[in-house]
Amino acid sequence: MDGLTGVRRYFRKDLVPLLADLRLAIVLLLAIAVFSVSGTVIEQGQSLSYYQTNYPEEPALFGFLSWKVLLTLGLDHVYRTWWFLSLLILFGASLTACTFTRQITALRWFSRTWNFYSKPRQFEKMALSTELSQGSLDQLTPLLEQRRYRIFRRDDSLYAHKGLVGRIGPIVVHASMLLILLGAMWGAMTGFFAQEMVPSGQTFQIRNIFDAGPWAAAQIPKDWSVHVNRFWIDYTPEGRIEQFYSDLSVLDRQGEEVKRKTIWVNQPLRYGRVTLYQADWAVAAVRVRINNSPTFQLPMAELEAQGGRLWGTWVPTKPDLSAGVSLVARDLQGTLLVYGQTGELISTVRAGMATEVNGVNLIVEDLIGSTGLQIKADPGIPLVYTGFGLLMVGVMMSYVSHSQVWALQVGERLYVGGRTNRAQVSFEREFVGILDRLTDDTDESLKLTPREDVPAVVD
Template sequence: MTSQNPSDSKFINIRKIISDYFRKELIPLLADLRLAIVLLLTIALFSVSGTVLEQGETLSFYQANYPEDPALFGFLSWKVILTLGLDHVYRTWWFLALLILFGSSLTACTFTRQFPALKAARKWKFYEQPRQFQKLALSAEVERGSLESLPTLLAQKRYRIFQDGNKLYARKGIAGRIGPIIVHASMLLILAGSIYGAMTGFFAQEMVPSGETFQIRNIFDAGPWAEPQIPKDWSVKVNRFWIDYTPDGTIDQFYSDLSVLDQSGQEVDRQTIHVNKPLRHQGVTLYQADWAIAAIRVRINNSPFLQLPMAQLDTGGQGRVWGTWIPTKPDMSAGVSVVAKDLQGMLLVYGMDGQLVGTVREGMSTEVNGVTLAVAEVIGSTGLQIKADPGIPFVYAGFGLLMLSVMMSYVSHSQIWALQLEDGSLYVGGRTNRAQVAFEREMVEILDQVQPKET
């Protein structure tokens, strides 16, 4: 005879207590529809905040746009935004925790409600007593009716038929019971894709002059596991950037001719992108998002061409303007300021006293301070938004599956029972989980076609 170790018995009791808690308390709580609705509304609320509030911007941006006094709505300041992580909502621990909790609720509901409902729907049994038909929402007694014609009629209505002598059971629309399970599965797939994308994706911005080659460096927001997604074995060259203007001088569209280069500098892909037509390469997407004036190439008299950078000037919100200073004397004791607002080629030239002294277009020259100033080219910069989200395929697949499963959920699960008694009486009854009126019409049509039993 062997004795049981007290510590083993204690361990078994603790495990049983934990198991009972999960089975009787935690799982029913997670499967509660009210909890799922509250979680879904909370996720939707914070998703809206992530859409309304700019994500991944700099500290100075939030300080300038969300000051403490006056705070937006009386409480929303830059400190609140940064403290709660509202500047990167979709990667905060609490938002991911909400997604995981909602996923756990869906999983619990699937296993405690949907799978048992499907299992019950797949089971079939015969009714052997007339009184059983009284429990059905729709039933009828056909005197001298014949069970023999019923299988053919039901088969024409796409019912699956089970028969044992004088007893019959038929059903159709089992997909209607499978649909809710796939709805939950698709939502779990969407949640998993969202979490995976938040943990492994990144967002970057680059402002690159025409003719320059760059690698993705200026990363604004990235998940904790995003490092492998940031490309290190390829770069991008901006072959050319240009803007199409409307006849009234406003911007119609801007374009970037981009080449993807491998580590040896060989071109592996080349595309011209514009707004709503990005370049995608190895899971990274480059969007045309902005533009700027990077530099101008000028010549003073017969000097070599000089490329001078242009900086954006502070206009107090009155539009975007770029400017630079060009010396007109070798000792830089005199010079002019050149200002441009677009890439159409018109530049304004100001003297050292701030007065307008002339205008000049790209490819032309003008006389200033006793010298000839020729402008060869205005060089534009393309503003690119660069994103990688490895969870996108899972999210798209989840939404596609969700649409399919929602349509499946509208399929009616209909059941029909029949019993032929020895005295010739035929009992027929049925029920459905939706489209009750259509089912009643179908039942009436079937009953009208049941042939009387020959005497």
């Protein structure tokens, strides 16, 4: 029992005050901000070859940041490293400790101040206090009600307050930040990112996952798939890409359509907890005929090129594959360049047209595009959004001044005092205005005593 008592004493006397220290919270918040920025600057979830190419050992970035250092520290997946999650947990513990040791304690103190003052000397401890030789509680009550004070009376004592939400606001702010932290950690542990490049007309399930939390398996959909009905690109009159679109259908296990939507950049498709974003595009294949042959489809691969993206394929022009031409496309507008076996440009052709090459008639029927989809699941987003909403509400609540007024009738004399947690000047003006009305605009018996040695309570 002595050991358990010692642990409780250490937790209550040493650990909790340390966690509730504002300086610790500021240091933790700055550390979280710095590492969050690093996770934005350094590309997350890329392949090993990507980091070896962009973060070589010689010369290392800033003299020390090579791909080995980056992977060792987990900077390729910052938001899921043990040390980043530990920072979030420690910051959450600091917020919780501060909430219970300061905010809720202050609220409990406020509940005790509802005790009515019964001795004149109690008014000397207030930021504003006065002693009046005229006036009564019955005259003071309607003046306070006009200014939206809530009034409580007991015998010859009065207590009034307004702006209680200003005391609750900081607690709401802390609770909202805890919700945001919880949502961020839950999303990091259970969310995933995937990328798919899918040609028009094909159906796919989410497979190409490049970043996932340790508990993400349950979030990866296995009971539905997505069919790409059509992919197309709108071009400007100058030939530049204006926007690209994907017409997608979500299919259940039986292949029945349960949702359909056309997506484009910044207009995703959401189904369940998964969101599909339009992120990229490519030329997937070309459909051609040689003379009167049946139509056949050839895949096109992206070529290494400077100054733009190119896709190409090889088309045989003889049955024994001893001769052929190369088709190169820059986009889906339909114009293809035809190159001979020695690399010379021999012709150009558009989709739906024909050209003669190597003694045969080459007909290009169509270019087929692929849609590049970025797929994301983050179960923590509802908590994060709820937290941000509460944060805004809590901040607005915190700006409301909590003003309190006490009064005590002792014979013919009336003692009045008050304080507020912010907007001290405005409260003083309101307080003086109430007393002016109370004394019926006569100042002879009014002795308002602002006490400089008693500071206003400011949160």
